Amino acid sequence: MSETGHGAAGASRVARRYVEHETSQHRSAGIHDADGPVEEAPAAQEFRIDLERIRFSSYFARLSDVTQVVPQSGVGPVMHNRLTHSLKVSAVARVIAAQLAGQQATHAAFVRGEAPVDDPVGAIVTRLGGCDTVVAQSAAHAHDLGHPPFGHLGERVLDRVARDHLGLAEGFEGNAQSFRILTQLDTLGRDFPGLNLTAATRAATLKYPWTRVAWIGLSTDERPVTERPRGVGADADEGAEKFSAYALEAGEMEAALAAFPRIAPGVQTVECAVMDLADDIAYAVHDLDDFARAGVLQQSAVSGELRAWLTGTDALAAIELSVLQASWRAPGHSLELLWRRTQLKDGWIADREAFTAAVARVSEEVAESLLAAPYDGGIDSERAVSGFTRRWIEHLRTSIVVEERPHVRSGHVRLDQRAWHEVMVLKFVHAHFVLERPELGQTQRGQARIVTELALGFEAWLTDGVDAGRAPRRLLEWVDEATAASFVLRRDRPELLIGDTSDAGLRRQGRARAILDYVAALSDQQAIQTHRALTGR
Known part of the structure; x- marks a missing residue:
């Protein structure tokens, strides 16, 4: 498909934030077949330019040295990094988006009188603004650009340091940082900031389409957790936990979303929902094969937890919550806590029978099959891992539901009830048996110290009345730009600012x-080397 919108809305999808100042070679580059060049439709050309700009970005390249889930050191080259993860998210997103685009094409053919039967899913996708496979791929490529050194650990540390020590109440958020890179920090060497992407691609990266300040002070009495979008959190005294734009880029976010008048406020576009779902699938499945190859997952521990819950489900359900929380290491207790959190937050889809079936399936296919024999690097081991991955990807991609009016905690494109619970349990295996491993604690504390001391070290340097002028050139330029933009925001939209606005x-x-921009732009190894240089260690 080329043009996925209609009329003014369709045109606004492909509009760029800034006017191009020269003719791109991509505009005249068509697709060739045996009979010669076949020109692509304008929208398709514009979207492919987006994808190429992201792929050639230095921020995209640095993801090859940014931690995905666990550090690569000590386990060889088998572990995913943020770059390989992004490429696999893009591959999954392409498959899902192509399926929806095909259904949209069937609907379009029906409208033109060229198909005998309409496709209701295609009709919904069309009304919501369309689904283009390249846009979904671009969003998948871009979704982790804002991850700082050491992945989610670095993200949490920078947010804490920003709010507790640097006087920035808005803090740091990886999704908002990705959008800031796309629209402000990255450059094509021209006279405008960012990569100048189309509205469709910019909107497709907005997994949490609001600012942190948008949710400040909203109590659970006013809006219960079950009626809040994913990522907002229960306690909004300091704003949303997850958000996709800082105050400085709020106008950019609003401009991108304005191209989708049928998308309700606070809801992802169709292509964004595809990217978000593909991210979940890749995380739940592809990262799991990492852990199997590296020997991080132990069959006895995984099987013990899952089987303990399956055989003791009634007894576990009767245990008081405080007791469960205190004894979470006991077999089956953490899984019961997961079920209770799921039931509390996502009662719109959570189902005890579906959860039990998901635990049973993951127990059989992960604990009793994938991990039954240690991975030894041989052909049989590799076939077992790759076969597991293929089966689950195929199962999940064929379990898609499209809704025109989704639940507030869902999106226009989601998994059906069965697959939704299965992904929940697969992600639990990650969290409980990998992320919470005591063996990672020492390394992660060291990484947290590096990120903290980098941020505080640059703060000390920039406030040094004698030596501030010798700080890195890019950092000094970004200070001037961010400060000027903050003053403009106070003048034009003061309601977006929080903290001290003098x-x-x-x-x-x-x-x-x-x-934060400077530290977050470092790779893992760059952070380690910069920390050594800055601290003299």
């Missing part, structure tokens, strides 16, 4: 945002 406060906020 002149001195805004200068401190601008400096803090630039420090």
Whole structure:
């Protein structure tokens, strides 16, 4: 498919934020067949330009040295990094988007009188603004650009340091950082900021389409957890936990979403929902084969937890919550806690029977099959792992549901009830048996110290009245740009700012945002080397 929208809405999908100042070679480059060049439709060309700009970005390249789930050191080259993860998310997103685009094409043919039967899913996708496979791929390529060194650990540390020590109440968020890179920090060497992507691609990266400040002060009495989008969190005193744009980029977010008038406020576009779902699938399945190859997952521990819950489900259901929380290491207890959290937050889809069936399936296919024999690097071991991955990807991609009016905690494109519970249990295996492993604690504390001392070290350097001018050139430029933008925001949209908004406060906020931009742009190894140089260790 080429053009996925209709009329003005379709045109706004492909509109770029800034006017191009020269003719791109891509505009005249068509697809060739045996009879010569076949020109692509304008929309298809524009979307392919987006994808190429992201692929050639230095921020995309650095993901090859950014932790995905666990550090690569000590386990060889088998572990995913953020780059390989992004490529697999893109592959899964392409398959799902192609399926929806095909259904949309069937609906279009029916409308033109060229098909005898309409496709209701295609009709829904069309009304919501369309689904283009390249846009979904671009969003998948871009979705982790904002991850700082050491992945989610670095993200949590930078957020804490920003709010507790640097005077930046808005903090740091990986999704918002990705959008900031696309629209502000990255450059094509031209006279405008960012990569100048189409509205469709920019909107497709907005997994949490709001700012942190948008949810400040909303109590659970006013809006219960079950009626809040995923990522907002129960306690919104300090704003949303997850968000896709800082205040500085709020206008960019609004401009991108304006191209989708049929998408309700706070809801992902169709292509964004495809990317988000593909991210979940890749995380749940592809990362699991990492752990199997590296020997991180132990069959006895995984099987013990899952089987303990299956055989003691009634007894576990009768245990008081406080007792479960205190004894979470006991077999079956953590899985019971997962079920209770799921039931509390996602009662719209959570079902005890479906959860039990999911635990049983994961127990059989992961604990009793995938992990039954240790991975030894041989052909049989590799076939077992790759076969597991293929089966699950095929199963999940064929378990797609499209809804025109989704639940507030869901999206227009989601998994059906069975597959939704299965992914929940697969992600539990990651969290409980990998992320929470005591063996990682020492390494992660060291990584947290590196990120903390980098941020605080650059703050000390920039506030040194004698030596500040010798700080890295890019950092100094970003300080000037972020500070100037903060003053403009106070003038034009003061309601978006939080914290100290005096002149001195805004200068401190601008400096803090630039420090976060600089540290977050480092790879794992760059962070380690920069920390050594900055601290003299």
